[in-house]
Amino acid sequence: MSVQVLKEIFMKSVEAVQPRNLIRKQVKVQGGHLWIHGRSYPLHKPCYLVGFGKAVLGMALELEELLKDNLKMGVVTVPKGILEKFEPRSRIKFVEGAANNIPDEDALAGAVEIKGLVEGLGRDDLVVVVMSGGGSALLPLPVPPITLKEKQDLIRELSRKGADILELNCVRKRISVVKGGGLAEAAYPARVISLVLSDVVGDPLDFIASGPTTPDSDNGDDAVAIINKYKCYDRLPANIKTALGRHKSENSGCLPAITDGKYENVDNFIIGNNLMAAEAALQYAASFGFQSAIISTRVTGNVRAISRIYADLARNMASAICNSSSKQAVKESVRASTADLQTAPDFVDTLIDFDFGQEICLIAAGEPTVVVNGSGRGGRNQQLALELSVRLNKLNIKSADISFLSAGTDGIDGPTDAAGAIGTSDLVNNSLDENIKAEDYLNNNDSYAFYSSYRNGDCLIKIGHTGTNVMDIHIFTFDYTKPIPLESLDPEFTRSRPEPTRNPPGAHTRRRPGIHPEPTQNLPGVDPSPPESTRSRPGVHPEPTRNHPDSIRSPPGADPSPPGVDPEFTRSQPSPPGIHTEPPRSPLGVNPEPTRNPEPTRAHPEPIRNPPGAQYVIREGIRSVYFNFPKSESSLRNPRGICDYYKLQQRMLKLSDSSFQQVKVLSYLLLGQVQDDKECLRNMVEEFGIGSARCF
Ligand SMILES: Nc1ncnc2c1ncn2[C@@H]1O[C@H](COP(=O)(O)OP(=O)(O)OP(=O)(O)O)[C@@H](O)[C@H]1O
Numbered sequence: 001m002s003v004q005v006l007k008e009i010f011m012k013s014v015e016a017v018q019p020r021n022l023i024r025k026q027v028k029v030q031g032g033h034l035w036i037h038g039r040s041y042p043l044h045k046p047c048y049l050v051g052f053g054k055a056v057l058g059m060a061l062e063l064e065e066l067l068k069d070n071l072k073m074g075v076v077t078v079p080k081g082i083l084e085k086f087e088p089r090s091r092i093k094f095v096e097g098a099a100n101n102i103p104d105e106d107a108l109a110g111a112v113e114i115k116g117l118v119e120g121l122g123r124d125d126l127v128v129v130v131m132s133g134g135g136s137a138l139l140p141l142p143v144p145p146i147t148l149k150e151k152q153d154l155i156r157e158l159s160r161k162g163a164d165i166l167e168l169n170c171v172r173k174r175i176s177v178v179k180g181g182g183l184a185e186a187a188y189p190a191r192v193i194s195l196v197l198s199d200v201v202g203d204p205l206d207f208i209a210s211g212p213t214t215p216d217s218d219n220g221d222d223a224v225a226i227i228n229k230y231k232c233y234d235r236l237p238a239n240i241k242t243a244l245g246r247h248k249s250e251n252s253g254c255l256p257a258i259t260d261g262k263y264e265n266v267d268n269f270i271i272g273n274n275l276m277a278a279e280a281a282l283q284y285a286a287s288f289g290f291q292s293a294i295i296s297t298r299v300t301g302n303v304r305a306i307s308r309i310y311a312d313l314a315r316n317m318a319s320a321i322c323n324s325s326s327k328q329a330v331k332e333s334v335r336a337s338t339a340d341l342q343t344a345p346d347f348v349d350t351l352i353d354f355d356f357g358q359e360i361c362l363i364a365a366g367e368p369t370v371v372v373n374g375s376g377r378g379g380r381n382q383q384l385a386l387e388l389s390v391r392l393n394k395l396n397i398k399s400a401d402i403s404f405l406s407a408g409t410d411g412i413d414g415p416t417d418a419a420g421a422i423g424t425s426d427l428v429n430n431s432l433d434e435n436i437k438a439e440d441y442l443n444n445n446d447s448y449a450f451y452s453s454y455r456n457g458d459c460l461i462k463i464g465h466t467g468t469n470v471m472d473i474h475i476f477t478f479d480y481t482k483p484i485p486l487e488s489l490d491p492e493f494t495r496s497r498p499e500p501t502r503n504p505p506g507a508h509t510r511r512r513p514g515i516h517p518e519p520t521q522n523l524p525g526v527d528p529s530p531p532e533s534t535r536s537r538p539g540v541h542p543e544p545t546r547n548h549p550d551s552i553r554s555p556p557g558a559d560p561s562p563p564g565v566d567p568e569f570t571r572s573q574p575s576p577p578g579i580h581t582e583p584p585r586s587p588l589g590v591n592p593e594p595t596r597n598p599e600p601t602r603a604h605p606e607p608i609r610n611p612p613g614a615q616y617v618i619r620e621g622i623r624s625v626y627f628n629f630p631k632s633e634s635s636l637r638n639p640r641g642i643c644d645y646y647k648l649q650q651r652m653l654k655l656s657d658s659s660f661q662q663v664k665v666l667s668y669l670l671l672g673q674v675q676d677d678k679e680c681l682r683n684m685v686e687e688f689g690i691g692s693a694r695c696f
C-alpha cells in the first residue's frame, strides 16, 4: 500500500475537524444574538473570549470574525510555535506556551491573565470559552504554594508510568485553581458558553482539558488512589500532599466552593470529536474503492495490548481468506479478540461480510498509552506503528500487504515533531536490509529514531501542528490480493506460449488472489490449497459496502474512482482506468482457465496478444504491470484529474514510489512532444534504473 494513500486518508480526517469549519457550521450571529445548536444568547453588549488548547486558535479567529464588534477582548493560550504558522491578525491576545505539551511559565502567565479577565464580570456579561485537547497544559495554575515544577514532575511521572488521560486529569483537577470547574467559578455570575473540541474518548466534559467549566465530582480520594496506583505518593512534595488532603469545598483561599448555582449560568457544547474525523477517513477510503469500516472510536489502553489486538485481527482475517468455510469461527475470534476495543456495534458483522479478496480499510480512533521504560524518543503513535509491524512480521502472513498508519490529529506525537508513523507487514525485513533492527528501537522507546532512519523518514508523518486535536487515528489497509508474478510480456516467453490455451501464463492469478501456497506457521487451519475464485479484480470495489448509521459507511453512491477524476475518462476506460495488474482475458474473449503449470512450452510459435489497449509494461521485480494512458486528453489537462489519476494508478498497481515516478515520467513524455520517441522513453527508464518498460 502506498504510503501516500494512507497519509491522504489521514489528512481527510484531520480536515474534517478543522476548528474554523466546525465553528462556521455550528455557530451563528443573527439578530443581535449568538446562536449555538439552536440556543440563543443576547449580545446586548460586547462579550469576552478566552481559550486554551491545541485547537483553539482557529476557533477563536472564526468567532472573532463572526462576532465582529460584538467582541470586546480575549485571551487565548496556544501551543508554542503555532503563531508562526498561522500569523493571525486579531484583537485577541494569543499567548504561546507549553512546548511539547508541558506546562511552562508562559502558559502559566496566560492562565493568570485568563482568570484575571473573567473575574469581576457581571451578570449581564457573556464569556465565550473555547477549549480543546492540550488545554490542561495550556491552562496551568497550581494551587499555591505548589510550584509549576512540582506539578509538572508529578504529571510527567504519571504519564511515563502509563496513566491515561482520565487519571492524569483527575489528579490535575485536584491541584489546580482553574481546572475542575475553577474557571466557571471565577467567571460567576457572568454567562459562560463553552465550545469544546473533544479529545477524550466518550467526550466527558469534566475531563476534556481537565474540565474548567464543569464541576469536579472527585473529593480527592480518586486522585490519591491514582497516585498510589502508580507508586508516586511517597515521593510527593508536601505541598501537593496538603492540597490533595484538602476537600475541594473547603475554603483554601483559592479553590472556590462548589455550589450548583454557579453552574446555572454555564452551557457547554461539544462541537467536534473523533467520530467526525473517523467518518471522514472512512468516506475517503471508500471513495478509493476500499471496503471500509470503523472498528472503534474508543480505543484506549496500552500500546502493547492494542498492537496485540490489531495483529490478532490481521491473523483472523488471513485465516478467513485461506479457509472460507471457517467464517463463523473467524467471526467469533474477531469478536473475542476485539472486545477490549469497545468496537462499533456492527463492526464484526460488517467485517465478516467483506470480501477478503478485495482491499479493506479499517479505521479506529482513540488514545492509547505507552509505558516509557527506555531512554529513546518517540510517541505513542510511532511506538504503536513499530510494535504492530514487529508483531505482523512474527505472524508471517506472507500473502498479505498490511499497512497501518497511527497518528495524532494534532500533528504532534509525544515530544517529537512527527504526528505518527506508518507500519507495514514487511517493515522489519525491509529495515534489516538497511541494517536497522526495529526491535532494538522498540524496546528503547526510540521509535522516532527508528523512523527517522528507515527509508529516510518516508514512513514518518510530519505535518506540524494541524490546528486541531481529536486524539489519534489508526488506519489499516489489508490487502490479501498481493499480485503474483506475471511473465507474459517477456518477449521470449510470449513467442513460445502454447496456442490452445491462448492464455497468458499469469492466468494462475485467477486463483484466489493473495493466497500463499503454503500455510504460514502461525495460521492454524489455513488451507494450503486455496479455493478457486471468481472474484473481480483486486482493488476494484465491486459492491457498495453496507451502511451503518454510526459506524460503517460507504458514501452514498460512492464511485470507485477518486474525486476529481474526469468522469468522462473513468467511464470510457475499463476499471481501473487504463490499468491492468493481471493478465487480460484472451484476445478471443475466452476467459482463461487457471493454468497450473506456469512453465511455457517453448516449442509453440504462437505469441500471446498484448493486453487490449495496453501500451506499456513496467517490470517491478518479478512483477509486470500493464499500463496505458487515458485516451481523453481533456482529463489530463485538468490538473486535479491528473493528480487523482496518478494516485489511483499507484494504488491500483501497487507500485513502489520509485516505479510510480517512472510511470509519471512516461506519462509526461507521452503527453509532451516526444510521444513517438521510443528511444527517449527507454532512456528515461534506464535513467530510473528500475526494471524495464516496453512499448507495444
Ligand atoms: N519515547 C517515547 N516513546 C513512546 N511514547 C512516548 C515517549 N515519550 C512520551 N511518550 C508518550 O507520549 C504521550 C504524550 O504525548 P503528547 O504530548 O502528544 O500528549 P497528548 O496526550 O497527545 O496530549 P493532549 O492529550 O494534552 O493533547 C504519553 O502517552 C507518553 O507516554
Ligand SMILES: O=C(O)[C@H](O)CO
Pocket (backbone or CB within 6 Å): 132, 133, 134, 135, 136, 137, 165, 169, 199, 200, 207, 208, 209, 210
Ligand atoms: O488537555 C488535556 O487535558 C487533554 O488533552 C485532554 O483534554
